[in-house]
Amino acid sequence: GGKEVEEEAVLEALYLVLNRAKPLIESQKKLIEDLGKPKVNVVLPSDWVNIIETLNSFAKPRIVEALSIQDKLQRKAALSQIFEEFVSQYENINSQKVLLGYQYKKLISKVMREKLFKEGKRIDGRTPDEIRPIDIKIHPFERPHGSAVFTRGQTQVFASVTLGSREEAQLVESIYEGEVFKRFMLHYNFPPFCTGEARPWGPPRRREIGHGALAERALEPLIPEEEVFPYIIRVVANVFESNGSSSMATVCAGSLALFDAGVPIRKHVAGIAMGLILEEGRSLIITDILGEEDQLGDMDFKVAGTRDGITSIQMDIKIKGLSKEVLAEALSKAKKAREFILDKMYEAISEPRKTLSPYAPxxxxxxxxxxxxxxxxxxxxxxxxxxxxxxxxxxxxxxxxxxxxxxxxxxxxxxxxxxxxxxxSEVEIGKIYEGKITRIEPYGLFIEVLPGKIGLLHVSKMANPPKDLKSAYNIGEVIRVKVIEIDDLGRPKFTDQF
CATH class of the missing domain: 3.30.1370.10 (K Homology domain, type 1)
Structure with a gap:
């Protein structure tokens, strides 16, 4: 996480840390040399090479055709059918189906990479730097204090904002700070239906917790201080459809919903996921990756921030390392993509609303x-x-x-x-109050002019004192009096003569 840090500073910081980590890496290598055990040598069946060659010749042309299908679920179904058709040709292959599935996945990855380097086209027909179509809906539902739907290709996130009072802050037990209350929280839901699955929707999983934390960290630096905006702020992001980069779509949807709720955040925050294809010494950075490009590619690099800098990053890589030049290119292209998305967001809602929802406390x-x-x-x-x-x-x-x-x-x-x-408040001499009679005595009335502030209106200070105070006044009756004195014990004395 960062507070709008420029790309160059992030790059330098990462490599500064890498240099500091090298002695630790060397100590780990030495530990392996001293105590490590040799890896298990997996012996493949004697006819395995032939099976893999047959799989390549059978499946490759069909995979090329399947990867041109635009819809994610239809594409997934077509690729799955190719594999099942191949497996059905062998009677005793089921025991090796998992291993064969791994080889099939490698083949799909190879076909995808070849298409990119030869044709400059991705699975869905986009060029490497092209971002999927973006659609934004502001305040689609009346009841939430703020809401927005952000759609990028086949990834769609609905974010709602709820503003609450202090007792609605989230209590967190921190290993370092003990119990702390969070003013701003983002909860990320990834229901099974968003990826076309049919399974029970249980408690948050590791993935949901991690992606929610990433999106929360992206937005948190822009949240106003309590003195400026004394609300507890909760963003709930529901992923309606996912085909890559749902956490970065959550950042965009969350920022839009905060604007809609009237939370005075200074700027919009947007996020983008960058990918990498590394093949035979060649590298290619791709922008706004699909789910398959994440699974079959070599990098998933999520970058979120404002026009002025980065607020959060997260990376998964499947290769042994990245050169500084490749990482610099990824950050540069991520910034360009982020600015493109921010333009769309500012077009949809240019500044936080000036008034809060009528449903907000x-x-x-x-x-x-x-x-x-x-x-x-x-x-x-x-x-x-x-x-x-x-x-x-x-x-x-x-x-x-x-x-x-x-x-x-x-x-x-x-x-x-x-x-x-x-x-x-303190009772002030010379000030006129409306007070409530709390006690009636023959010599005067005891009157409460402020909570807990009770004084005496003596009969000698009344303009027209009645013969019988209890007949003339009732307990609880409100009368006007003027403070003429405060005694040494802080008790006021009154008159009804102004």
Whole structure:
């Protein structure tokens, strides 16, 4: 991950780390020399060479034809049928079917590579640098606080954004920091139907967790600070269809949905997956790889970022290493592809919405004197609990005297804010208050002008004192009084003469 780091800096950092790692690699090689055991020598059946040659002559022309099929599932079915037809010609081949399947996959990879180097065309007919058609839909559904569908070829991701209050932060147990709360989280779902499979949809697997973490890391540097945007932000990405690079489509869909939700992120973030075909000393970088190009190629290099730099990268390679020149070319082409996609995204929605969804909660953070926050909490949390129930809000007392108030309506938030400010306010001499009578005595009325702030209106300070106070006034009755004095114990004294 990075905070919009330029490609040149990323490249230098990777090779700096590689040089630092070389002594560790040498120690591992020495460990192998000292303690390693020889690899098992697999002896193939005597007629195996002939079977492989027969497979090549039988399948190769058919594979060339099958690889020209544009639709992923139809192409997969055609390739599978070729293999099954070949296997059916042999009676006792089932015991070696897995090994033969490996050879068949190598043959498909070889055919794909030959087509690329000879014709400059990929499986779906694209040139090496060509990106699949992109389609973007903003706010396709009314109820989510923000949503977007991002489609690139046969990869489609629907992302929704939910804005929540502080208690909805995700609690994470970190080995380094202990329990921490996450303000921003991205959850990535990869249901079986997105690849045409029919199997139960269980808990998140390693792949889903990893891809979700990659997409979350790509967007996280652009998320505003809590002081600017006091919401908990959750992005849920559902992959509707997958044919390569669903994690990078998730980055794009997530960025669009955040804009739609009105989250004030500074820029769009986009992602692209780069591939590599290395054959007989020749190399070819390909942009926006398909699922088969990932499986049959030599590299899956995912790069996400803004126009100004990279925010996350991830790479799988199947070869022994990459030269600095090849990696530099991949990063350069990834930047060009990213800028192309970002143009499409800015066309769809150019800036975050100025107003939030009417379904989003209302949040306000106020600051009170830190030494008075105990008044808001009350004994055993009694006061804050009563405030929540009375105002239908969620209230969190934070560090530094900050108080977070969340409600479904602005009226609820304003009421909670008014009551909290009253709790921590001081009674001021000369100010007129509306107070509630809490006690009636022959010598005067006890009146609560602020929560917990009770003072005496003595009969001597009344303009027209009645003969019997209990007959003239009722407990709970609201009257207007003016503060004329505060005694040494902090108790106010009132008059009803203004």
């Amino acid at each position: 209302k949040i306000e953070i106020i600051t009170v004197p830190e030494d008075k926050t105990y008044l808001i909490i009350g004994p055993g949390g009694k006061t804050v609990k009563e405030l929540k129930e009375k105002t239908n809000t969620s209230i969190w007392v934070l560090e530094g005297g900050k108080v977070s108030i969340t409600g479904q309506t602005q009226e609820d938030v304003d009421l909670a804010k008014k009551l909290i400010e009253a709790l921590v």
